[in-house]
Structure formats: C-alpha cells, structure tokens
Amino acid sequence: MKAWGGRFEKETAAVMDDFHSSIHFDCRLAEEDIRGSIAHARMLGDCGIIGVDEAGQLIRGLQTILERVRAGAVSWDPKAEDIHMNVEKLLVAEVGEVGKKLHTARSRNDQVALDTRLYLRREIYHLQGLIGELIEILLERAEAEQATILPGYTHLQRAQPVLLGHHLLAYFEMFRRDYQRLDDCLKRTVLSPLGCGALAGTGFPIDRDRVARELGLAGVTGNSLDGVSDRDFAAEFIFDASLVMMHLSRCCEELVLWSSMEFQFVEMDDAYSTGSSIMPQKKNPDVAELVRGKTGRVYGDLMAILTMMKGLPLAYNKDMQEDKEALFDAVDTVVGSLSIFNPMVKTLRFNRDRMLAATRDGFLNATDLADYLAAKGLPFREAHAVVGRLVQYGIKHGKRLEDLSLEEFKEASELIAADIYETLDMTRVVKVRNSAGGTAPEQVREQLERARAWFATLEAAKG
Structure with a gap:
C-alpha cells in the first residue's frame, strides 16, 4: 500500500503509477534529499519530538544510504513514486520501523522545495565556476589581441574599426553580468522551506532555523503557503541560464560567420570542428552551431516553467x-x-592580417573625415553630407577615401588640407576613440585592468 493509501479502497491503476511517478528524474535529488533528512532527523531529536537514540538511528541509516547512492549501489523503485518515498523505503529496510518516524513534522511539499533549493545552490556554484573559467580565457585572449584591428559592424555592415581586445571585452561584460545575476539568484535560493509542512506549518515544536544553519542556508522562508508553492527561484535561474545561452549564442554566431571563407577571421581548432561526409574540403564549426541551437532549448525550459x-x-x-x-x-x-565552448574559444586562431585587411574596404574611416570637417567649423550634418558624396565618388571610381588626391578632396570641401591622410590612417582612427569605454588602446588597457581586478576578487573569494 502507498504511504498515503489509508483512505483509499483500491490500488491505483498501473498506468497511473507510471504517469504519476517522478523517480526516473528526481532521483538526481537523492543527495540533497538525504542531507535534508539528516538535518531534519537531528532537529527532531534535539527538540524532543522523537528520542535522541531514535534520531541517531535515523541519521546513521541515512548516512549509510548516502554512501550507497554515491557508490551507485541503489536501485530506485518506481512504485515508491518519488525520491522522498524511495529514501524512506530504503531507510525502513535499513533501520526498521523507526525509519517511519523520519517524516514527523514535515510534508513532501516542503521536502521537495528544500531538495530543489539545495540542488540549485550546488549547480549555481558549478555554473559560476564555468563562467569564471570562460572569463579568464576571454581576458587572456583580449590581452593578447590589444593591437589587433578588425572591422566593427552594425547591421552586419562594416562600420568602424575596433581592437579585437575591445571586442572580446564586450563578451567579458556580458558574462560578468551573468555571473552577478547568478549571485543575486542565489540570495533567493538559499532559504529553507522545511517546516512549512504541507501548507500551514506544523504543530510540533520544531526549530526551522537550526535545520537551515546545518544545511548552510541563509535563513528560512517567511510564509508557509509561499514556502511550499514558490518556484520563483527556479524560474529566475532558468531565466539567468537563458541569458547565459543568449550570450554564448551571439558569440557563436560571430564565430560561425568569422570562420567562413567570406570572412576568414578565425579558424577553429580541429578538435572542435567536423567535416562533411560528401565534401572532403569542409571544416564545419559544429560546436558553435550546436550551442547556438541549444539556446532555444533553454528558452523552452523557461517558457515551460x-x-x-x-x-x-x-x-x-x-x-x-x-x-x-x-x-x-x-x-x-x-x-x-559552457564545458565545450570554453576550450573551443581557448584554442581558436585569429587571422590578424585578414582582419586588418578587411578594414581597408567599406570606408570605415568616413566618420573620421566628417569629424575632421566638424572640428574645422562645418556643422556636422553638412560634414556628413560632404563625406557621403565623397564615398559615392569613391564607389564610382573604385577608390578608398585615403586613395583620393588632395585636389579631389578640395573639390568636395576647401576645408580639407594635406593632414587629412593622417586623419584617415586606420591605426589613428582606432587611437582617437579615447572616450571612456572606447576602443582606443589606452581605454582597452584600462578596461582590462578593471576586468582583471574584478576577476581577482572572485579568485580571492574562492580561497
């Protein structure tokens, strides 16, 4: 008979057992369930709700079961429905009838809420570790590419030149926010709902705070109805995970483009690429494509919850x-x-010459010519129009701006002098963008220093 079967006259249908059972997926909560039960049993004994000797028997039995779980020596019974009833069944088999006292002053409702919170705390730490690893890779690669110039894009059209180090630091900012969001999610996760009972609390003189402290939680939930029915923390985590995946996907989209023959900005390491079963020449960025594809899966999980x-x-x-x-x-x-994205990024090779060459086509220094004219007193909107006509002239005659003669420049505006060629030099175009957070080498160095200092606080917190 089921643990709740006293008021029923017949057994549930077999199809109902299969449909109702959750042990095939919630078995991964086994360690959390047992640790929560150990803390609960100790509290029951200390509060005099059960005998101290009985609590000791329960704790020893649960510790034995935990060792068996870690050794992979436990078979889960679908007829016991879920991880909670499975653990209780194993406990009764281990210590006898006293095992049935474990469930005193709690419900599966507050029990599963606790298990899920403990599980999620562990996984947030794991995920933050992987994000931290990625951040370190990005910082190392950004530091090595402080002098590498490539086109920056808007609308996927060449726009203005930027430093590759600056580009990589943009992803650092994204993943730093992800790390911080997980920190914030953790604050709402590490609260104990145990003691909320089924919904209304319990009449036993329990000590909820004692259980929370033993489990390393920050406190207890404040309302028993909310404590058993709150899944905000899980939805919040999946939202945070969705943003991590979005950032991974954006980077992967660029790497897919950059690894194409049309761009040739990067080459993926062979260890993180595949070929074609029919076309011998192919080298496909499958890791980047799969991560991009899996992003939609996490979005689906968010919508589901x-x-x-x-x-x-x-x-x-x-x-x-x-x-x-x-x-x-x-x-x-x-x-x-993240586990495969990190080594893929660590091992990819940048084609610096190709990146620099790409800045020479597309009039990426046109804004600098407009700024040059504006600095000489021409209203920027008029300067914009003058440069637009020069760009059109260059397109028709197959010339870059820097290839135009001084006479051709002066036909467009008498304000243009011989110093225009220095202004249009691509290295200078990058260097002058020295506003805070800009792509100038000085700004990129400062961004790197700040990023390194922030990352050092993470490393210090680990130690």
Missing part, C-alpha cells in the same frame, strides 16, 4: 512536479554548452 506556474492557486499542486525536468534540462544544457 512560467506556463506551468501561471495558473496555480495556493498552495502546492501536482503541476509543480513538472518544474524539475525543465530545471534539470536547463542546468544540463547550459553546463554542457
């Missing part, structure tokens, strides 16, 4: 069993993506 929660009245509803597969999938996808 938001949709599942949107119509639920207080407090716990069985719909909420569906939170875990979405959460687990998001965790697995973002962790898996």
Whole structure:
C-alpha cells in the first residue's frame, strides 16, 4: 500500500503509477534529499519530538544510504513514486520501523522545495565556476589581441574599426553580468522551506532555523503557503541560464560567420570542428552551431516553467512536479554548452592580417573625415553630407577615401588640407576613440585592468 493509501479502497491503476511517478528524474535529488533528512532527523531529536537514540538511528541509516547512492549501489523503485518515498523505503529496510518516524513534522511539499533549493545552490556554484573559467580565457585572449584591428559592424555592415581586445571585452561584460545575476539568484535560493509542512506549518515544536544553519542556508522562508508553492527561484535561474545561452549564442554566431571563407577571421581548432561526409574540403564549426541551437532549448525550459506556474492557486499542486525536468534540462544544457565552448574559444586562431585587411574596404574611416570637417567649423550634418558624396565618388571610381588626391578632396570641401591622410590612417582612427569605454588602446588597457581586478576578487573569494 502507498504511504498515503489509508483512505483509499483500491490500488491505483498501473498506468497511473507510471504517469504519476517522478523517480526516473528526481532521483538526481537523492543527495540533497538525504542531507535534508539528516538535518531534519537531528532537529527532531534535539527538540524532543522523537528520542535522541531514535534520531541517531535515523541519521546513521541515512548516512549509510548516502554512501550507497554515491557508490551507485541503489536501485530506485518506481512504485515508491518519488525520491522522498524511495529514501524512506530504503531507510525502513535499513533501520526498521523507526525509519517511519523520519517524516514527523514535515510534508513532501516542503521536502521537495528544500531538495530543489539545495540542488540549485550546488549547480549555481558549478555554473559560476564555468563562467569564471570562460572569463579568464576571454581576458587572456583580449590581452593578447590589444593591437589587433578588425572591422566593427552594425547591421552586419562594416562600420568602424575596433581592437579585437575591445571586442572580446564586450563578451567579458556580458558574462560578468551573468555571473552577478547568478549571485543575486542565489540570495533567493538559499532559504529553507522545511517546516512549512504541507501548507500551514506544523504543530510540533520544531526549530526551522537550526535545520537551515546545518544545511548552510541563509535563513528560512517567511510564509508557509509561499514556502511550499514558490518556484520563483527556479524560474529566475532558468531565466539567468537563458541569458547565459543568449550570450554564448551571439558569440557563436560571430564565430560561425568569422570562420567562413567570406570572412576568414578565425579558424577553429580541429578538435572542435567536423567535416562533411560528401565534401572532403569542409571544416564545419559544429560546436558553435550546436550551442547556438541549444539556446532555444533553454528558452523552452523557461517558457515551460512560467506556463506551468501561471495558473496555480495556493498552495502546492501536482503541476509543480513538472518544474524539475525543465530545471534539470536547463542546468544540463547550459553546463554542457559552457564545458565545450570554453576550450573551443581557448584554442581558436585569429587571422590578424585578414582582419586588418578587411578594414581597408567599406570606408570605415568616413566618420573620421566628417569629424575632421566638424572640428574645422562645418556643422556636422553638412560634414556628413560632404563625406557621403565623397564615398559615392569613391564607389564610382573604385577608390578608398585615403586613395583620393588632395585636389579631389578640395573639390568636395576647401576645408580639407594635406593632414587629412593622417586623419584617415586606420591605426589613428582606432587611437582617437579615447572616450571612456572606447576602443582606443589606452581605454582597452584600462578596461582590462578593471576586468582583471574584478576577476581577482572572485579568485580571492574562492580561497
């Protein structure tokens, strides 16, 4: 008979057991479930709710089961429905009837909420470790590419030249925000709902704070109805994971483009590329494409949990069993993506000559010519029009701006003098963009210094 079967006259249908059971996916909460149960058992004994000797038996039995779980020596029973009832069944087999006292003063509702929070705390730390690893790679690569010039793009059209180090530091900013968002999510995750019971709390004289402290949590949830029915922390995490994937996908999109024959800005390492079964010449950026594709999967997980929660009245509803597969999938996808994205970025090769050559076509110094005229007193809108006509002239005659003669320049504006060629030099075009956060070498060095200092605080916090 089921643990809840006392009021039922017959067993559930086999198809119901299969549909209802969650052990095939929530078994990954086993360690969290056992650790939470150990803390709960110790509290029950210390508060005099069960005997101290009984609590000791429960704790020793749970520790034995935990060792078996870690050794992969446990077989989960679908008929026991979920990880909680499976652990209880194993405990009763291990210590006898006293095992049935473990569930005193708690419900599976507050138990699963605790397990999920403990699991997510562990995975946030893991994910932050991978993001930190990526940030370190980006900083190393940005430092090595402080002098590399390439076209910057808007609308995927060549716009103005930038330093590759500056470009890479833009991704540092994205992933730093991701790291910080996970820190913030952690604040709302590390609260213990244990003691909320099914929805209304419990009549036993429990000590919720004691359990929270033993589990390394920051405190307890403040309302029992909310404590068992809140999944904001899980939805928030999947949203944060979606942004991580979005940033990975944006970088992957650029790498797919940059590795094409049309760009030839990068070459992927052979270890992170594939070929074609029919075209011998192909080298495909499959890692970047797969990460880009998996981004939609995490977006789907976010939509799944938001949709599942949107119509639920207080407090716990069985719909909420569906939170875990979405959460687990998001965790697995973002962790898996970062685990292969990081070495791919570490090993890719930049084609510096090709990048620099690409800045010579497309009139990337046109804005500097307009700024030159504006600095001489011509209103910028008029300067913009003058340069636009010069660009059109260059297109018709197959000339870059820097290839025009001084006479051709003066036909457009008498304000243009011989110093215009220095102004149009691509290295100078980059150098003059010295506004805070700009692409000038001085600014990139400052950005790197600030980034290194921030990263050092992460490393110090680990130690």
